Amino acid sequence: MEYKSENRICQNCKQSFTIELDDFGFYEKIKVPPPTFCPECRIKRRLSWQGYRIFYKRKCDFTGEMIITTYHPDSPYKVYRQDIWWSDQWDPKSYGKEIDWSRPFLEQFKELMLEVPHASLATVYSTMVRSDYCNAASACKDCYLCFKITGGENSAYLNTVVDGKNSIDCSFLNHCELSYGSININKCYKTFFSQDCTECHNIWFSRDLVGCSDCVGCINLRMKQYCIFNKQYTKEEYHRKFLGLDFGTLEDIKKFQKQTEEFMETQPRKQFHGVKNVNVSGEYISNSKNVHDSYLFSNGEDLRYCQFLKSGGAASSYDWSFFGDKSELMYECCWCGLDSSNVKFSAWNYYNQNVEYCFGCHHSRNLFGCVNMPKGEYCILNKQYSKEEYHITVEKIKKQMKEIPYIDKVGRKYFYGEMLPAELAPWYYNEATVYEWFPTTKEKAVKEGCNWRNPDPKEYQKSTVQVPGHIKDVEDKILEAILKCIDCGKNYRIIRMELEFLRRFNLPIPLSCPLCRDRSRIKLLNPMTIFNRKCAKCGVEIKTSYAPERLEIVYCEKCYQQEVY
Ligand SMILES: [Zn+2]
Ligand SMILES: [Zn+2]
Ligand SMILES: [Zn+2]
Numbered sequence: 001m002e003y004k005s006e007n008r009i010c011q012n013c014k015q016s017f018t019i020e021l022d023d024f025g026f027y028e029k030i031k032v033p034p035p036t037f038c039p040e041c042r043i044k045r046r047l048s049w050q051g052y053r054i055f056y057k058r059k060c061d062f063t064g065e066m067i068i069t070t071y072h073p074d075s076p077y078k079v080y081r082q083d084i085w086w087s088d089q090w091d092p093k094s095y096g097k098e099i100d101w102s103r104p105f106l107e108q109f110k111e112l113m114l115e116v117p118h119a120s121l122a123t124v125y126s127t128m129v130r131s132d133y134c135n136a137a138s139a140c141k142d143c144y145l146c147f148k149i150t151g152g153e154n155s156a157y158l159n160t161v162v163d164g165k166n167s168i169d170c171s172f173l174n175h176c177e178l179s180y181g182s183i184n185i186n187k188c189y190k191t192f193f194s195q196d197c198t199e200c201h202n203i204w205f206s207r208d209l210v211g212c213s214d215c216v217g218c219i220n221l222r223m224k225q226y227c228i229f230n231k232q233y234t235k236e237e238y239h240r241k242f243l244g245l246d247f248g249t250l251e252d253i254k255k256f257q258k259q260t261e262e263f264m265e266t267q268p269r270k271q272f273h274g275v276k277n278v279n280v281s282g283e284y285i286s287n288s289k290n291v292h293d294s295y296l297f298s299n300g301e302d303l304r305y306c307q308f309l310k311s312g313g314a315a316s317s318y319d320w321s322f323f324g325d326k327s328e329l330m331y332e333c334c335w336c337g338l339d340s341s342n343v344k345f346s347a348w349n350y351y352n353q354n355v356e357y358c359f360g361c362h363h364s365r366n367l368f369g370c371v372n373m374p375k376g377e378y379c380i381l382n383k384q385y386s387k388e389e390y391h392i393t394v395e396k397i398k399k400q401m402k403e404i405p406y407i408d409k410v411g412r413k414y415f416y417g418e419m420l421p422a423e424l425a426p427w428y429y430n431e432a433t434v435y436e437w438f439p440t441t442k443e444k445a446v447k448e449g450c451n452w453r454n455p456d457p458k459e460y461q462k463s464t465v466q467v468p469g470h471i472k473d474v475e476d477k478i479l480e481a482i483l484k485c486i487d488c489g490k491n492y493r494i495i496r497m498e499l500e501f502l503r504r505f506n507l508p509i510p511l512s513c514p515l516c517r518d519r520s521r522i523k524l525l526n527p528m529t530i531f532n533r534k535c536a537k538c539g540v541e542i543k544t545s546y547a548p549e550r551l552e553i554v555y556c557e558k559c560y561q562q563e564v565y
Helices: 021-029 039-047 082-086 105-115 235-243 250-264 387-403 442-447 476-480 496-504 514-522 557-564
Strands: 006-009 016-019 056-059 066-069 135-144 147-165 168-177 183-186 189-192 195-198 201-204 213-216 225-228 268-270 278-286 289-298 300-307 314-324 327-337 341-350 352-356 364-368 377-380 531-534 541-544 553-555
Touching: 021 300, 021 314, 039 300, 039 314, 039 327, 105 387, 147 496, 147 514, 168 189, 168 496, 168 514, 213 235, 225 235, 268 557, 364 387, 377 387, 476 496, 553 557
Parallel strands: 135 147, 147 168, 168 183, 183 195, 189 201, 201 213, 213 225, 268 553, 278 289, 289 300, 300 314, 314 327, 327 341, 352 364, 364 377
Antiparallel strands: 006 016, 056 066, 341 352, 531 541
């Protein structure tokens, strides 16, 4: 069929968005109709399907014991302890449903979501050692409150990490050790309060450094050592100056951060974070080819509107958030990947082929509208079909979904071709990943038809301790204390591993909770939105995630390279 690019009005936000010629080509290739939500509303809908870090205690509906889970105790879902959920002690097919052709298909999917037991957590639990309070995790040893992590050791409060060791309070780390308060760091050792750095060690309050060591408050340096605010010192001078710096109180840190920011405002930024790309647009993308309007991953090919994919072999996909890993032909998926192909409108699935409208189905193929069914084949609404019946019935459902769409509580229609509605997700807006990237108020979320979890007053008690200003004055008894976050008011604790780390590197006790700390780090990243701006040096038009009103001096790729190398 011949297409031209077309403007459409988003069903959700009523803004206009464009569907390009190539997009139509992709939709035709994977046999789906074009979307009715704009790209941003699509991301928000997808990210509503990942709840991974707000823990609750509730009963396991199989054993009756208390377990840790992301499912709120008052939520109407059945929850099984992970090892039970993965075992053959229950049968997901026993919940199989006949299709009721007179009612919207997704309404029947919704009922299944409420009936079939859910896994308490999403870890590869057999690879986790003494790391009970971690989720979306595998291969962790002695980790605490680490999330979206593959390979962790002796670490706490990490988010989105591959191979993190002896690190505390970091997000988006790859192969790092002994790091603190840092974000988007790759192959580094001892990085503190730093961002966008690769192959560095002993760096503090720095940004965009490559191959550097012993630097403080530096930006845009390559293969440098002993620098402070980009000024070169001798080894002796540097160490003398470094010894004169004390980061043992929050005030010291804030003061130094302010000084760093003022210095960095005078230094250029590259229009885009990422290297070794061909034909790429978006932000934080490396080693990729033909990737557009995407965010934060490397090694992708032929992708559009994709975010947060793990390194390695994500190809020929649109609208895919988390987690990648050798998969292709993915469309409107969240938390899906690992040797998967042709997965659509689904969440929390891996090792899957030809799967649509599924949640919690792993190692499966040819499933439609199934819930929590590992190792299934030719099933619809968890009911077994023969291969022939399956294909005929799926075509019939797609037609029926066009005639009788699911309509959510604010009137949005979900025909075949739309991602699962956010209101069917087991997590509320402020429990899911969407809240991290698109924070909002309860009023606004509810108005948009989202569910909102009210805080539990039991978690907002008074602090039982006066936290000393300097780390040298902190005694071990702080480990028994309850602290109260200065940002959100929620209670939190200091753990031994953390206290030892803070003492070792002379860092103060944080006054905000782990969640607020992570969220304030995420805010340091540039946004997903791309703006038009002019290069501050040569004036050429550039596309960048630095909004025009931001104070940074932004250079085009060419001018930046001339300045930096
Ligand atoms: Zn929209
Ligand atoms: Zn907080
Ligand atoms: Zn320029």
